[in-house]
Every structure is written in C-alpha cells, then in structure tokens.
Amino acid sequence: MSKQEKNKKTKILTIKQIQENEQDKEQNIKEKQIKKQVTTQQEEKQVIKREKQVQKEIGQQKRQQAKEVLKIENVSKKYQAPNGEIEALKEIDFTLKEGEFLSIIGPSGCGKSTILSIVAGLETKDKGEIKIDGKIGYMLQKDSLLEWRTIYNNIMFGLEVQKNRTKENEEYAIQLLKKYNLYEFKDKYPNQLSGGMRQRVALIRTLAIKPKILLLDEAFSALDYQTRIMVTKDIYDILKNEHISALIVTHDISEAISMSDRIVILSNRPAQVKEIMKIEFEIENRDPINCRESPKFSEYFDAVWKGLNIYE
Numbered sequence: 001m002s003k004q005e006k007n008k009k010t011k012i013l014t015i016k017q018i019q020e021n022e023q024d025k026e027q028n029i030k031e032k033q034i035k036k037q038v039t040t041q042q043e044e045k046q047v048i049k050r051e052k053q054v055q056k057e058i059g060q061q062k063r064q065q066a067k068e069v070l071k072i073e074n075v076s077k078k079y080q081a082p083n084g085e086i087e088a089l090k091e092i093d094f095t096l097k098e099g100e101f102l103s104i105i106g107p108s109g110c111g112k113s114t115i116l117s118i119v120a121g122l123e124t125k126d127k128g129e130i131k132i133d134g135k136i137g138y139m140l141q142k143d144s145l146l147e148w149r150t151i152y153n154n155i156m157f158g159l160e161v162q163k164n165r166t167k168e169n170e171e172y173a174i175q176l177l178k179k180y181n182l183y184e185f186k187d188k189y190p191n192q193l194s195g196g197m198r199q200r201v202a203l204i205r206t207l208a209i210k211p212k213i214l215l216l217d218e219a220f221s222a223l224d225y226q227t228r229i230m231v232t233k234d235i236y237d238i239l240k241n242e243h244i245s246a247l248i249v250t251h252d253i254s255e256a257i258s259m260s261d262r263i264v265i266l267s268n269r270p271a272q273v274k275e276i277m278k279i280e281f282e283i284e285n286r287d288p289i290n291c292r293e294s295p296k297f298s299e300y301f302d303a304v305w306k307g308l309n310i311y312e
Contacts, residue, residue, distance in 0.1 A: 066097040066098040066099060066100065067097065067098050067133070068095045068096065068097055068098075068131075068133070069096055069097065069098050069132070069133045069134055069212055069213055069245050070095065070096035070119065070130075070131070070132055070133070070213055070245070070247065071095045071096075071129075071130070071131040072092055072093060072094055072095070072115070072119070072128070072129075072130055073093055073128055073129045073130070073131075074091050074092075074093060074127065074128040074129065075089060075091070075092040075093075075115075075118065075125050075127065075128030075129070075130065076089050076090050076091055076092070076125065076126050076127040076128055076270075077089040077111070077114060077118065077123070077125055077126050077127075078126050086269075087269070087270035088111040088114050088269060088270060088271065089111045089114060089115065089118075089125075089270060089271050090270040090271065090272050091127075091128070091272060092115060092128070092271065092272070092273060093273060094264050094273060094276060096213065096245050096247055097245065098243075098245055099240075099243055099244075099245055100245050100246075100261045100262070101236070101239070101245070101246045101248065101259050101260045101261050102245075102246070102247050102248065102260060102261065102262050102263075102264065103248040103249075103250055103255075103256035103259060103260040103262075103263045103264065104116075104247070104248065104249050104250075104263075104264045104266065105249075105250060105251070105253065105256045105263055105264070105265055105266070105304065105308070106265065106266030106267065106268075106271060106308065107266070107267075107268050107269075107308065108251065109269060110266050110267065110268055110269050110271040111266070111269060111270070111271040112249040112266065112271070113217050113218075113249055114271075115249070115271075116138070116215045116217050116247065116249055118130065119132070119136065119215060119247065120136055120138050120215055132213070133212070134211070134212025134213055135209065135210060135211045135212055135213070136211055136212075136213045136214075136215060137206035137207070137209060137211030137213070137214045137215065137244075138206070138214075138215045138217070139202060139203065139206055139214065139215065139216045139217065139219040140217050140218075140219070141217060141218045141219065141221050141222055142222060143190075143198045143199055143201065143202035144202065145190040145198055145201060145202060145205075146190070147189065147190050147191060148189075149189075149190075150186065150187050150188065150189060151182065151185050151186050151187070151188050151189070151190070151193070151201055152173075152177070152186040152187065154190065154201060154205055155173050155176075155177070155186075155201065155204055155205045155208055156170070156173065156208070157205060158205050158206065158208055158209045159173070159208055159209060162209060164209070169208065169210075172208065172210070173204070173208040176204045176207055176208065177204060180200065180204060180234075180238060182197070182200060182201060182204060185197070185201075194227070195222065195223050195224070195227055196223060196227045196230060196231045196234075199219070199220070199223065199231050199235070200231070200234060200235070200238075203235055203238060207238070207242060207244070211244065212244065212245065213244070213245045213246075213247065214239060214244050214245070214246045214247070215246075215247050215249075216235075216246060216247070216248045216249065216250075217249045218249060218250060218251070219235075219248075220232055220235075220250075220255065221250075221251075221252075228255075229288065229289060232255060232258065232259060232288045233287050233288045233289050236259055236287055236288050237287065246259075248260065253301055253304050253305060253308075254292070254297075254301065255288075256304065257279055257291075257297060257300045257301060257304065258288035258289075258291055258292055258297075259288050260279050261278070261279060262276055262277060262278055262279060263276070263277045263279060263304060264276050265277065265304065265307040265308060274307060275307050277300075277303065277304065277307065279300060280296075281294050281296055281297075
C-alpha cells in the first residue's frame with residue numbers, strides 16, 4: 001500500500017472517529033438533558049408535595065387555633081312518658097369551632113334532633129352546660145316558606161320576628177340575594193320555585209339575621225337525590241364563604257362525610273358519644289361533590305358504618 005493510500009485511509013478513519021465522537025457527545029448531551037428533565041420533574045413533584053403538606057399543616061394549625069363557638073359539656077336529658085321515664089341523652093360532650101362543619105349521626109330515634117333543640121333553646125336539659133358564642137340560626141327539614149309572601153318578604157320574615165328589620169339589614173339581605181343569584185326571583189312566590197331554590201331561599205332568610213352558628217336538622221332530606229347533592233354543595237359553599245360554623249344532623253352517612261370536618265357518632269338511646277371522627281381530604285378547594293371521588297371517601301364510609309354498629 002502506497003503512502004498516499006495509507007494517508008487517505010487514516011484520514012477516513014479520523015473523520016469516522018470524529019463523527020462517532022460527535023455522536024457520543026450528542027448522545028451524552030441528550031442523556032444529560034433527559035436526566036435533568038426527569039430530575040426537574042421529580043423536584044417539581046417534591047415541591048408540590050411539600051407545598052401540599054405545608055398547606056395541610058397550616059390548615060390543621062388554623063383549626064387547632066380556632067376558638068370554640070359552641071361547647072356542650074356533660075348534657076343529659078330525660079322525658080316523662082306514660083310508661084315511665086325515658087333517658088334520651090346521657091353525658092353528651094363535644095365542641096364546635098369557628099368555621100367548622102360538624103355532623104351528628106346515629107341510629108334513628110337516638111336523640112340527634114334533641115341536641116339541636118337544646119342548643120337552640122327550644123328544649124331544656126336536665127344536666128350539663130352549654131356555652132354559645134354568637135347568634136344561632138336554625139334550618140329545619142322543611143323550608144317553611146310562607147306561600148302568600150314573595151321571596152323578598154320571606155327573607156325579611158326572620159328580621160321582622162326579631163324586630164330588627166332596619167335599612168342596614170335590608171341592604172344586607174339584598175346583597176345576599178344578588179351574591180347567590182336569587183335577586184331576579186325576589187318578586188316571585190315560593191310555589192314558583194324548585195325545591196332546591198326554595199332551600200336556598202330558606203338559607204338566605206336564615207343568613208339575613210347574621211348568625212355565627214347554623215343548625216341544620218335533616219335540612220336536605222325532602223329533596224330528590226340529584227337536587228340534594230347540588231344543594232349541599234351550594235349551601236356548603238355559601239356557609240364557607242360567609243365564615244359560618246355548622247352543626248348538622250343527618251341520617252345520611254355520605255352527606256355527613258362530604259360536608260364535615262368532624263363527625264360525632266352517637267350510640268343507641270340513651271345517646272352517648274361513641275366516637276368523634278376527623279374527616280380530612282387532601283383535595284384543593286374541597287366540596288361535597290369532589291370529595292366523593294376520593295378513595296378516602298369509601299374508607300370513611302366503612303369506618304362510620306362500623307362506628308354506628310346499628311345492631312349492637
């Protein structure tokens with residue numbers, strides 16, 4: 001082989017090596033970019049995870065630091081009946097904090113509604129103490145709207161009963177109507193509204209008196225299932241937006257889980273507190289609809305069902 005041919009061959013090899021080196025460099029660069037991208041994604045996930053954890057801890061701290069607006073201590077209640085004395089409640093103890101949603105659930109006839117009636121001052125207790133910080137509003141199973149009054153005048157009814165229908169309170173009620181999309185119906189009558197809208201009107205009537213605590217006694221039980229879910233979301237959003245604490249009585253386990261921060265589980269009569277269960281969904285902007293999609297929902301349902309132990 002001539003010297004010229006050898007040089008030519010060497011040159012070809014050198015070019016090939018350069019090309020291979022360049023390819024290796026490009027491959028290394030791509031691998032580094034991919035690793036960097038993966039690392040960045042992992043870091044982003046870690047950051048998001050840390051942020052969620054921080055938000056959760058902040059939320060827990062706020063709940064812990066929130067002041068009590070209702071405290072029920074050692075409350076007992078007995079009824080006199082033709083066949084003897086009936087013990088309804090036995091040493092009931094729990095608290096409700098500012099901005100909190102607390103549900104009471106238990107077997108039928110165990111005394112859930114009796115607790116609300118005692119808190120509202122509609123019934124007396126035989127024993128114990130109740131401390132209340134703020135005005136109380138009460139929503140019953142029926143909306144109790146007056147059919148001969150317009151929606152606007154129905155909303156004014158609570159203020160009239162309390163002899164507090166001032167210009168300032170009327171303006172506040174109008175703001176509520178506008179804020180929650182009921183203003184255009186203010187001159188309608190109750191029989192012209194759907195069940196869900198009637199329930200929202202009943203809520204606005206209650207909010208017009210500016211309560212700090214809202215008692216809800218099976219407030220959605222008269223509604224069909226689909227309307228019920230939508231109305232629970234509406235009312236949940238409104239109460240959270242207005243920073244009102246809620247004490248809810250319900251037979252519906254799913255409703256209790258979807259709306260509550262804690263659930264008080266009562267025993268058979270005489271009712272005693274068996275357990276107070278914390279409900280925590282790690283969901284941004286949680287509401288009674290989106291939390292039903294969480295895997296935790298069915299776990300809570302099973303836990304509440306076992307806690308009730310209806311047939312004990």
